[in-house]
Amino acid sequence: MLKRVHFGPSPLPYLLVAPQIIITVVFFIWPASQALFQSMLLEDAFGLSSEFVWFDNFITLFDDRYYLEAFQRTLFFSFMVAFLSMACALVLAAMAERVVRGALAYRTLLIWPYAVAPAVAGALWMFMFDPTLGIVAYALDGLGYEWNHRLNGNEAMALLIMAAAWKQISYNFLFFLAAMHAIPRSLIEAAAIDGAGPARRFWTIIFPLISPTTFFLLVINVVYAFFETFGIVHAVTKGGPAKATEILVYKVYNDGFIGLDLGGSAAQSVILMAIVIGLTVIQFRFVEKKVEY
Template identity: 60%
Template sequence: MQTKRSTYRHRWLPYLLLAPQLAITLVFFIWPASQAVKSSFERTDAFGFKTTFVGLSNYARVLADPGYLNALGRTAIFAVSVTVLSMGVALLLAVCVNRVIKSARFYTTLLVWPYAVAPVVAGVLWWFLFNPTIGLLPHLLDWFGINWNHRVSGTQAMILITIAAAWKQISYNFLFFLAGLQSVPHSLIEAAAIDGATPFKRFWTIVFPLLSPTTFFLMIININYVMFDTFGVIDATTAGGPGTATMTLVYKVYTDGVAGLNIGSSSAQSVILMGIVILLTFIQFRYVERRVNY
């Protein structure tokens, strides 16, 4: 790893400078994570007196549990829907803002602020709009003969959390797509225009392929967001229900560990989640490296 051409040498100063961050990292990250790994191999009896080493049996039970596989499937559907919805809308808006030169800044301002809205708040806002008794949208849907009640219908509950989670993420995707669009060389577009390509053809054959690094990067970030940051959205709207229709992996770790106090199973689930994060981080870094050479 690089340093500067010339560096300082000092007996204790660098350690002192690193101490605060290392202390916090060790106490609140490394130690708890290693505890999670440790207790994922153990089982504690019902009274909490005895802890025995049980090998991989927690993992085996988690992976054989239909509830866990259900949560895994729900999370996958949720992640794909939110990613597609929020990235699609964000790309459309970014393309439009990139076209209007004079008012670009104005529109950008009006589109970026939801980034600052807490996931819980996003959940509450959409939950209010979709409230089966007084909500506005169920009334509109009623005209079309759709009976909306996300407290009963699992599909509708899923749609609700997808919209709320995607709504909050649009601003983020929008900013990155806009930055990507602004770095597309103008000469390429002009050349295509001279060749008689229509704006739509130009977009699909030139702009969109050039955006692919941004798109890929955003896909990873969005999956990460859906997996970990949507806890608040779910807790505020459906709390995993009805039944387990909107139970995601993180929500299940929470309900099993905090509400159910099943530490062994919850730890095994945490460790599996860490594995997923490590995989996502790895993919992201591989991609960043490749893009540097791009």
């Protein structure tokens, strides 16, 4: 933590940490504690007075059918995004690991979606699937399937999952590729001499050896799907149709800024913070530990 050799006592270190600490306190710790406090307040309909109600807001929240549905929906959404993008990335990384020629070019062509903003990714997919103009919707129509994510909640959800997963493929790809490169060649060569083919080598050697990376990516992807997909949801569906794509971060925003239910929104914020803290702890706990065989 601290250098063996260090500078003597002086007020200088306080000045050095001051900017970071001031910003942290003003924009992070203070608002977070406000959220915590507000989550226990109940305002009257006109916002004139408020009453301290302890955990009533949380109890109301867990009695609220819409909140519980949003919760389930978020879990489903995160799982699907994580699964889809990790599966695609794993296949591509396994193939990229095998090829010698063109490996760098392939990597370049696969990593750029990382740089696309979620809201922009949403716009791209929205245009492709636009019920009247979109080329994919047109193709589906040719196959006899009528696509309209503006009316059909499941289709709206599918669209968001695809857009969110698409953006995350490059990230997962890079980490899978790095993990595969780190596996000692001798292990794979030994298996090849023993007569194991590429598929068998993948499932019995490569896949188990990259499991720490897989786990790390699972956590990262869930965090991504929980929080960073706000832009996609807000730009593409606004939680609709009929709340079919209202995930938790979107609901916090919607209830707080649009619905002006301050206590309820703050209580939702507190629950989300607890989820992030939980996920971060899991990440730190398990990523440090290497999986042993």
